[in-house]
Amino acid sequence: MPSASGRRRESASAIVADKERGRHELKVDASSLAVAVPTGDGSLLKSCPFMVGGHRWHIQYYPNGNNAECKGHVSVSLVLDEDVPKPVTVEYRLGIVAETRALFFINRKEKLVSKPEIVRQFRGRESWGYSNFAKRQELFNRVRRRNVDAFTIRCDLVVRNGFRTEAAPPPPKKAARVPPSDLHKHLGDLLQSGRGADVVFEVAGERFAAHRCVLGSRSPVISAELLGAAATDDAGVVLVEGVEPRTFRALLRYAYTDALPEVDREEADGLHRELLAAADRYELERLKLICEDKLCDTIDVGTVETTLALAEKLNCHVLKETCLEFLSRPANVRAVVATRRLHPASNSRGQ
Incomplete structure (x- = not known):
């Protein structure tokens, strides 16, 4: 009752x-x-x-x-x-x-x-x-x-x-169906629209509007190096050197959405190399590991020497081991030597 x-x-x-x-x-x-x-x-x-x-x-x-x-x-x-x-x-x-x-x-x-x-x-x-x-x-x-x-x-x-005799389990709790988080989508839209932006970056003549609070929360190095007063010109625009526009665009997207943009296979390898260096520079460790993992999957005869040099420079141990394992196969070494003979200039630039 x-x-x-x-x-x-x-x-x-x-x-x-x-x-x-x-x-x-x-x-x-x-x-x-x-x-x-x-x-x-x-x-x-x-x-x-x-x-x-x-x-x-x-x-x-x-x-x-x-x-x-x-x-x-x-x-x-x-x-x-x-x-x-x-x-x-x-x-x-x-x-x-x-x-x-x-x-x-x-x-x-x-x-x-x-x-x-x-x-x-x-x-x-x-x-x-x-x-x-x-x-x-x-x-x-x-x-x-x-x-x-x-x-x-x-x-x-x-x-x-x-x-x-045992107590029967309680009936299942009724719960609302919670959709997956879409915070990354809203932040991505915020970056794309530029609403409320309070800082502008200039990279090789191309400008990008962003939000100081978002970037500062993602990386103390970005906060100190890019958002400090010494990095701005007379118009208050932050000048960024040593980074390509496409790389900086991808870096901003990652900072807002925790994901990388989708790019063509031909473009992906070069972008991931540049992003790896940028992630190391701004101490974005997760982004660095993502790029390292993607480069491990794309090592071939034409890229292994350049990738190995980059891995050694940035202390990417897994990427370095993957390159050395690739070069441990005699057939791959012969192919690398043959490629170097056919394209000596490109290989010397990649060293």
């Missing part, structure tokens, strides 16, 4: 099966099928004890049957290895697998014997399984054909411990 405050309180619970799953694998030397062994307890082999569902179990293996009637067969059973006050219900499955090598040296386990799932009640120190699990000679032949010296007895079991 509604509470005194008028709010409705809801709760739920559930009765669920209390059960635990487990698996035990007993690896067996295949020679146990080849040598003469007696029938019955004289040949009994056991797995180490294992715990599932709060109870201790082990697997019994008879390489020549657990009694005279099943001589010539392998007997396998699951044993509850403790006394219990009440029967324990178990779902279990017994099988035999062998590890074989497939293509590309990948190991896989192949089923040799598989039995259907059994449901039994164990009453303490009791075993259930199969006396005639598999014919001894047939199993040995299967193992030998796969050129392995062992097989594995596998037991998958689910121990049922009755039922228990």
Whole structure:
């Protein structure tokens, strides 16, 4: 019924099966099928004890049957290895697998014997399984054909411990669908429109309007080097030297949107080199790593020497290692030397 405050309180619970799953694998030397062994307890082999569902179990293996009637067969059973006050219900499955090598040296386990799932009640120190699990000679032949010296007895079991009550999980919280952030789009539009711009940069005769607060927040070096009073001319325009207009345009776009402009493949390599140098100059570490990563993907015979020189100059360790790895291949070195002979002037300028 509604509470005194008028709010409705809801709760739920559930009765669920209390059960635990487990698996035990007993690896067996295949020679146990080849040598003469007696029938019955004289040949009994056991797995180490294992715990599932709060109870201790082990697997019994008879390489020549657990009694005279099943001589010539392998007997396998699951044993509850403790006394219990009440029967324990178990779902279990017994099988035999062998590890074989497939293509590309990948190991896989192949089923040799598989039995259907059994449901039994164990009453303490009791075993259930199969006396005639598999014919001894047939199993040995299967193992030998796969050129392995062992097989594995596998037991998958689910121990049922009755039922228990648990609180049902609360209903999923209703939430509004939140779209991805579009801050970068708005800042990009702000840069493109020039609204509220309070600084103008001149780069090789081309002017760019921007906002001091945005650039200053992105890089202390930009704030000190480009926005200081010493960097302006008489008209208050900031003069930028040593940077190409296209590079400065891309630098501004990154500062506002955290992304680089899309450019043609032919133009991208040169732009990323220039941006790498500019990012190093203005201490934009993320931009520097982005450019370094892009240049690693475009190293070829014609660019490797120039890229290596730039990587060494700017301490770009990953880019340098990528260039050296490229040059470690004799075919690439021969191609670089041939290119240098065909275009000596361009290569000397790139050094």
